[in-house]
Structure formats: C-alpha cells, structure tokens
Amino acid sequence: MLVTATSPAAVLWDMDGTLIDSEPYWMRAEHDLVEEYGGVWTHEDALQLVGQGLEHSALILRSRGVALSVEEIVQTMTDRVTAQIRAEVPWRPGSREFLLALREARVRTALVTMSISRMAHLVADAIGFDAFDVVVAGDQVEEPKPHPEPYLRAAELLGVDPRACLAFEDSEPGVASAVAAGVATVAVPLHIPLPPSTAYTLWPEGLQGRVPSDLAPILEAHASGVAR
Numbered sequence: 700m701l702v703t704a705t706s707p708a709a710v711l712w713d714m715d716g717t718l719i720d721s722e723p724y725w726m727r728a729e730h731d732l733v734e735e736y737g738g739v740w741t742h743e744d745a746l747q748l749v750g751q752g753l754e755h756s757a758l759i760l761r762s763r764g765v766a767l768s769v770e771e772i773v774q775t776m777t778d779r780v781t782a783q784i785r786a787e788v789p790w791r792p793g794s795r796e797f798l799l800a801l802r803e804a805r806v807r808t809a810l811v812t813m814s815i816s817r818m819a820h821l822v823a824d825a826i827g828f829d830a831f832d833v834v835v836a837g838d839q840v841e842e843p844k845p846h847p848e849p850y851l852r853a854a855e856l857l858g859v860d861p862r863a864c865l866a867f868e869d870s871e872p873g874v875a876s877a878v879a880a881g882v883a884t885v886a887v888p889l890h891i892p893l894p895p896s897t898a899y900t901l902w903p904e905g906l907q908g909r910v911p912s913d914l915a916p917i918l919e920a921h922a923s924g925v926a927r
Contacts, residue, residue, distance in 0.1 A: 706911070707918055708863035709832075710801055711853050711882060714812035714822055715750075716869035716889050718798075720789040721780060722749055728779040729760065732772070738764040749891055750870025752813045752843025753777075773815065781818055788825045791889070793907030798830055804911045809853040811866070813837040813844055833857055845875035850882050862921075865914055867906070874899055883921035885914075 715721045726745040733740035740763065748756045757772035765772060801808060808831050812819050816836040823831055833856045835849050842848040854861035866877035866884045871893065877884040884899040887906055895901050900917050902909070 706804070706806060707865040707883070707914060708859035709807040709809060709854070709857050709865075710914075711809045711811050711850055711864055711866040711877070712798070712831075713866070713868045713870075713873045714810055714814060714819060716791075717867050717873070717887060718791060718794045718810070719784075719822060720791050720889060721784065722890050724780045724783040724789070725776070727783070728776050729756075731779070732765055732775065733760060733763050736764045736766055746891060750813075750844060750868075750872035752872075753815065753837055755843065777815055777818055780814075781821060784818070784821060784825075788822065791887075792905060793909060795826055797906045797909050797911075798826070799828060800911055802828065802830065806911065807832050807857055807859070809833040809835060809857060811835045811849050811853045813849070843872075844870075845872040845879070847876055847880035850877050850880035854880070854882075865918060865921075868899075883917055885917065 712718055715725065729745055729748065730740045748759060753773045754769055757769040760772055761769065767775065798808065810819055810823055810831045814836060815838040819834050819836040823834060833853055835853045835856065837843060840848045840852055850866060851861055854864055862881045864882045866882045867887055868874045868877055868884060869887050869889050870891065874884055874886050874893065878898045885902055886893045886899050887902050893901060
C-alpha cells in the first residue's frame with residue numbers, strides 16, 4: 700500500500716511518555732529499588748533510561764548494586780509501576796481524544812511499547828474503548844528500541860507497509876526506532892527535549908487539540924521524501 704496524502708494505513712503509538720506520562724512512575728521505582736540495595740539514583744540517572752528497553756535498564760540498575768537478575772528487575776519494576784498505574788493512569792493531554800478520533804475515522808492503530816505485555820494490556824484496557832488492533836510489547840520482540848524491529852513487527856501484524864504508517868513517539872530511542880523502520884514519525888517530547896530534525900516532525904506542544912487531518916501534510920511530505 701502506498702502512502703496517501705490523506706490517511707495513514709495505520710497509526711502506531713508508543714506508550715510510556717507518549718500515550719501516558721508514566722516516566723515519573725518508572726523513575727520512582729528505579730530510585731526506590733536502587734536505594735533498597737544501598738545505592739544512589741539521581742534524576743539525571745533516570746533520564747538516561749527514558750525510552751530504553753527494560754533489559755537494558757535492568758543492566759544499568761544491576762551496575763548500581765541491585766542484586767537481582769535482569770528478569771527479576773524487569774518484573775519487580777513492572778509490578779511497582781503497574782501498581783501506580785492501577786491507582787491513577789496518567790494520560791497525556793489530548794492522547795485519548797486524538798486516539799478516539801482516529802478510531803472514529805476508521806484508522807487502524809497499534810500500541811508499540813518496550814513495557815512488557817501485561818502492562819501494555821493494562822493501559823490499553825483502561826482507555827475505555829477499542830483502541831488498538833495490535834499490541835507489540837517489549838517481551839514480544841528480540842531487539843528493543845532504537846532497533847526498528849518493534850515497528851516493523853507492528854506493521855507486519857497489521858499487514859501494512861510501514862512506509863504507509865505514522866508513529867507517535869516521545870524519546871530519542873523511540874523516534875530512532877520508528878524512523879529506521881521507514882515510518883513517518885511525529886515526536887511529542889515530554890521529559891527530554893528533542894531537537895528539530897529532517898527525519899521526523901516535531902510537535903513540542905503535544906497532542907491536545909490535534910485532529911486526524913493534521914496528519915495529511917506529514918504523510919504527503921513523507922511520501923515525497925521532503926521533511927516538514
């Protein structure tokens with residue numbers, strides 16, 4: 700399928716930092732876990748893990764003295780962040796509204812996250828409507844972001860050309876993953892600024908007030924190879 704100037708074949712959504720502002724939850728869990736093992740974890744340390752795969756993050760936490768296996772760290776962190784999400788889902792402004800508008804326009808969607816499946820489905824189920832055709836989580840791919848595999852896998856499951864899709868991402872690893880997969884990419888940074896680039900479209904103001912027709916010029920530029 701070729702990219703059209705009006706509608707993407709699918710819109711592929713990152714979760715942490717894009718759909719929900721869960722990074723403070725992860726940062727709290729990291730800090731508490733490192734502290735429990737006698738280490739020190741700063742806000743600057745936490746910022747280095749934004750957008751990274753959980754196994755990579757677990758290795759960093761192990762290097763700071765957390766005496767657990769990588770899998771134990773991943774599961775412990777997921778448990779702690781999940782508990783916070785169950786108490787309150789921190790939606791980013793405009794994210795659910797824009798996602799709903801896409802679904803009402805019959806645009807196919809996927810959730811593409813490096814969180815593991817049980818957390819991804821928890822958030823998807825909390826949205827309140829049938830939000831995603833496909834969920835690709837961190838425990839379903841061999842290579843995490845910034846590798847293109849997560850986005851290529853989502854396009855494969857949807858049966859669409861990744862070059863006909865559009866992705867929303869907030870972090871450098873996530874943007875790199877989507878761009879490497881050939882997906883038209885919109886960066887909506889939150890905790891870490893992203894610079895203007897010819898590789899993606901920057902929406903620094905986020906998703907609030909956006910409508911599906913805002914995607915048309917991005918798709919047109921992507922199809923023609925012209926940056927916006």
